[in-house]
Amino acid sequence: MCEDANLQSSPPSAQRLSQLSNQISGIPSAPRDALLAKNPDDVVIVSALRTALTRGGKGWFKDTAGADLLAGVLKGIIDKSGINPALVEDIAVGNVLAPGAGATEFRAAAIVAGFPVSTAVRALNRQCSSGLQAVVDIANQIKAGMIDIGIGAGCESMSQNYGPGAVSEFSELLENNVEAANCKVPMGQLSEQMAKDKGISRASQDAFAAESFQKAFKAQQSGLFDEEIVPLTVSFEDPKTGETKKITVSKDDGIRPNMTAESLGKIRPAFAKDGSIHAGNASQVSDGAAAVLLMRRSKAEELGLKIMGKYVTAAVAGVPPLLMGVGPWKAIPKVLEKTGISKDDVDIYEINEAFASQCLWCANELGLDKNKINPKGGAIAFGHPLGCTGARQIATLMTELKRTDKKIGVTSMCIGTGMGLAAVFVNEV
Amino acid sequence: MFSFRTQGYNGYNLKYSPFHDSRLAVAGSANFGLVGNGRLYVLGLTANGIVAEKTFDTQDGLFDLAWSELHENQLVVASGDGSLKLFDIGLNDFPIQTWQEHKREVFSVHWNLVDKTTFASSSWDGTVKIWSPSHPTSLTTLATNSCTYSTAFSPHAPTIISAVSSDSHLRVFDTRLPPPHAIHQIPVHVPPPGGYPVELVAQGVGMGNPRIDQPNEILTHDWNKYRPEVIATAGVDKIIRTFDLRNPRAPLSFLGGHNYPIRRIAVSSHSYCR
Numbered sequence: 001m002c003e004d005a006n007l008q009s010s011p012p013s014a015q016r017l018s019q020l021s022n023q024i025s026g027i028p029s030a031p032r033d034a035l036l037a038k039n040p041d042d043v044v045i046v047s048a049l050r051t052a053l054t055r056g057g058k059g060w061f062k063d064t065a066g067a068d069l070l071a072g073v074l075k076g077i078i079d080k081s082g083i084n085p086a087l088v089e090d091i092a093v094g095n096v097l098a099p100g101a102g103a104t105e106f107r108a109a110a111i112v113a114g115f116p117v118s119t120a121v122r123a124l125n126r127q128c129s130s131g132l133q134a135v136v137d138i139a140n141q142i143k144a145g146m147i148d149i150g151i152g153a154g155c156e157s158m159s160q161n162y163g164p165g166a167v168s169e170f171s172e173l174l175e176n177n178v179e180a181a182n183c184k185v186p187m188g189q190l191s192e193q194m195a196k197d198k199g200i201s202r203a204s205q206d207a208f209a210a211e212s213f214q215k216a217f218k219a220q221q222s223g224l225f226d227e228e229i230v231p232l233t234v235s236f237e238d239p240k241t242g243e244t245k246k247i248t249v250s251k252d253d254g255i256r257p258n259m260t261a262e263s264l265g266k267i268r269p270a271f272a273k274d275g276s277i278h279a280g281n282a283s284q285v286s287d288g289a290a291a292v293l294l295m296r297r298s299k300a301e302e303l304g305l306k307i308m309g310k311y312v313t314a315a316v317a318g319v320p321p322l323l324m325g326v327g328p329w330k331a332i333p334k335v336l337e338k339t340g341i342s343k344d345d346v347d348i349y350e351i352n353e354a355f356a357s358q359c360l361w362c363a364n365e366l367g368l369d370k371n372k373i374n375p376k377g378g379a380i381a382f383g384h385p386l387g388c389t390g391a392r393q394i395a396t397l398m399t400e401l402k403r404t405d406k407k408i409g410v411t412s413m414c415i416g417t418g419m420g421l422a423a424v425f426v427n428e429v
Numbered sequence: 430m431f432s433f434r435t436q437g438y439n440g441y442n443l444k445y446s447p448f449h450d451s452r453l454a455v456a457g458s459a460n461f462g463l464v465g466n467g468r469l470y471v472l473g474l475t476a477n478g479i480v481a482e483k484t485f486d487t488q489d490g491l492f493d494l495a496w497s498e499l500h501e502n503q504l505v506v507a508s509g510d511g512s513l514k515l516f517d518i519g520l521n522d523f524p525i526q527t528w529q530e531h532k533r534e535v536f537s538v539h540w541n542l543v544d545k546t547t548f549a550s551s552s553w554d555g556t557v558k559i560w561s562p563s564h565p566t567s568l569t570t571l572a573t574n575s576c577t578y579s580t581a582f583s584p585h586a587p588t589i590i591s592a593v594s595s596d597s598h599l600r601v602f603d604t605r606l607p608p609p610h611a612i613h614q615i616p617v618h619v620p621p622p623g624g625y626p627v628e629l630v631a632q633g634v635g636m637g638n639p640r641i642d643q644p645n646e647i648l649t650h651d652w653n654k655y656r657p658e659v660i661a662t663a664g665v666d667k668i669i670r671t672f673d674l675r676n677p678r679a680p681l682s683f684l685g686g687h688n689y690p691i692r693r694i695a696v697s698s699h700s701y702c703r
Contacts, residue, residue: 013464016462016463016509019534019553019576020462022646023648023664023690024665024690034686034688037686039686
């Protein structure tokens with residue numbers, strides 16, 4: 001029966017309290033455990049790949065159209081995952097600079113990559129987070145039951161589309177609203193001001209940037225990027241000889257050896273005479289594409305595909321347009337709150353290095369462990385092809401979580417006009 | 430969205446009337462059911478939101494209720510003082526019948542959906558009792574010898590009744606058999622032949638959480654409405670299990686995900702497999 005011997009004499013209410021409190025043994029499973037649990041309706045990643053990132057205007061992809069890079073990485077997804085392309089219902093591609101975000105040529109690129117006409121394609125633009133937004137959109141489509149299998153991708157040819165026309169003209173209506181007009185202030189200018197206002201010293205930025213180069217160089221030397229990169233064979237016109245040849249690109253070409261805070265300290269500021277931001281401590285102008293194959297866990301198991309990990313959730317947050325660099329500082333706590341985990345539960349943070357100043361400020365302000373941030377370097381070392389970056393960071397993150405046998409990763413980036421996007425992923429390999 | 434606050438009383442269960450889709454009843458207890466009075470609410474869903482059509486106060490907390498399947502105005506409640514009370518919502522204040530046989534808290538009461546003339550109760554006194562509204566004493570007493578949190582008639586056969594208890598067992602009885610009427614006594618926590626899935630075992634180990642392969646109190650269960658042989662159980666170890674009574678040696682499936690002990694589960698009335 002239910003009575004404890006020593007409770008026989010106690011009043012009924014005490015007996016009842018004892019009986020009911022026995023039901024609540026132990027503490028609730030920690031949020032981290034809940035996050036790691038595998039459920040059939042999870043959205044899982046089966047493949048996450050990228051092209052090499054190469055320098056805009058002079059790198060190995062300078063003569064390759066953005067859509068061709070996309071076609072290459074999509075083909076890589078099919079080949080490496082073994083998915084039947086006809087099962088992919090939708091592809092979302094993040095892009096910033098191509099006219100119309102590249103909607104037309106990306107549909108064509110999917111067909112070239114081997115997808116049948118039944119696979120839908122769309123382009124989207126949420127500035128520097130476009131690639132991540134594409135992945136989040138596809139994950140949400142799967143969660144909502146609209147599709148079972150989809151690809152979130154990102155692609156950018158800054159060689160072909162980056163230039164003075166990148167920001168459109170504002171109407172008088174927008175120009176006359178101070179905060180609205182701030183949305184147009186160029187990145188370099190506002191980041192320079194932010195660095196000044198927040199007191200982020202040139203020396204700390206250079207040290208951060210040098211580390212990014214050093215980490216990336218070491219990772220490249222040890223072949224740590226090889227698993228996430230799809231080699232592409234493209235045409236390249238040698239600027240010296242004018243000769244066009246076929247080359248196979250399988251390595252990022254922006255990573256420089258022997259970069260130190262001292263060597264970076266010699267570079268002239270780019271946006272103001274007394275400024276702190278320069279070519280060496282800001283993200284590189286680059287070309288590249290990345291793609292992530294997502295599906296419901298039950299579908300992946302049904303098809304017998306190998307699961308890399310799962311997408312958990314994402315959060316977007318707005319910040320003042322002039323402080324766009326603080327976006328991750330706002331978005332990361334928001335996404336962690338949704339999952340219930342703490343910042344220390346996260347094993348790796350992949351945060352876009354748009355500028356050393358903003359990335360460093362966000363990391364310091366959030367109190368993140370330096371060793372957990374961008375362990376293979378970031379956009380300062382190998383580039384920030386705007387629309388591609390969000391998807392690229394997932395490929396980099398999942399590969400590194402797997403290699404180091406870690407579990408939880410967060411990816412985040414700041415977004416022009418003042419926003420931040422962050423998402424949580426779990427490694428299951 | 431409609432809402433109704435049972436001010437001063439914490440709800441322990443609620444049920445829709447089987448006769449009126451705009452009526453539901455709530456069994457509530459003061460002070461989370463630990464000490465104090467109980468209150469039965471009969472609520473109407475109206476164009477102006479949810480309104481209390483009737484309330485009945487009881488001496489001790491109320492933990493469960495069941496609508497009569499025969500009489501649209503009648504429902505029975507399970508009380509902390511061991512009593513079962515039959516109320517008629519056409520009348521005021523007092524029950525039309527009280528049965529005082531259980532020696533401890535009555536935690537569940539369930540009307541027989543097939544024969545409709547009987548209902549069952551389970552108590553912390555280690556018994557399940559079967560009653561008729563027209564009979565002053567219980568018709569049958571089934572022994573579980575363990576605090577029994579939940580009992581339910583099979584929705585498919587009038588004489589089959591199940592119960593889950595604090596001793597980690599799911600029991601199934603057939604009242605056509607001679608006493609003790611038992612047909613199954615299933616140790617719910619026993620692992621399947623290949624062992625529990627690794628993820629489930631790993632969950633929360635070392636943080637004071639119960640081990641899922643050790644006996645744990647079973648707090649709730651329900652019958653599958655479409656597959657007469659399938660029952661789902663859940664309780665303190667936070668895992669939902671399903672059993673097939675044709676081969677009850679091991680659970681059919683495990684559903685993890687809850688962070689707290691599971692007080693109540695219900696198998697969908699509309700879907701074959703939920």
